[in-house]
């Protein structure tokens with residue numbers, strides 16, 4: 001069976017069409033202001049309204065408070081929230097209960113010990129997302145979307161009781177190896193289908209999704 005792909009940081013009708021027509025299972029809109037992929041509520045809403053019901057619309061947020069989440073959800077039709085900040089399990093549970101949306105919690109990974117953190121989220125998140133933790137030497141790193149990978153061997157032979165995704169520096173060139181090594185059946189990527197940060201390339205999106213169907 002083909003792997004499931006989320007294309008994150010969709011910010012144009014062209015990139016959205018490439019993702020939807022290419023078979024992405026999820027698309028992500030980025031609401032983190034420091035990101036080159038940041039979208040206003042109005043821009044995201046206009047795109048989100050055109051997404052077919054077969055594709056999940058994910059809102060990527062980083063440590064937003066309840067008021068900001070409520071404002072976002074009132075403006076943009078979203079099917080899932082991606083929590084990509086330092087939300088602890090209590091906060092994840094509170095967001096899920098209050099806003100009644102499925103939540104995906106990002107877990108930053110650099111070393112084997114980082115995976116242990118995932119256990120605390122199993123009871124409160126609907127999905128886990130393993131992303132590369134930026135090294136301390138990386139100045140001005142974002143919480144994600146940095147086009148860096150972690151050692152995929154850390155995931156080898158591992159599984160969790162909730163669906164989990166692999167992310168961090170995935171591209172059409174390394175996807176097959178990343179999937180083969182990690183065993184991931186769901187992947188998420190932003191930078192790897194761009195020409196520069198924030199500029200999606202529809203041809204790269206299509207190529208990536210074509211490849212994903214063969215894995």
Ligand SMILES: O=C(O)c1ccccc1N[C@@H]1O[C@H](COP(=O)(O)O)[C@@H](O)[C@H]1O
Pocket residue numbers: 008009028030032035036037060062084129131142143144145146147148167168169170188189190191192
């Ligand atoms: O993409 C961003 O700008 C971003 C900003 C803040 C938090 C997360 C972000 N993106 C997520 O990061 C991972 C990896 O991205 P990449 O493929 O290495 O560019 C992915 O899950 C995005 O959803």
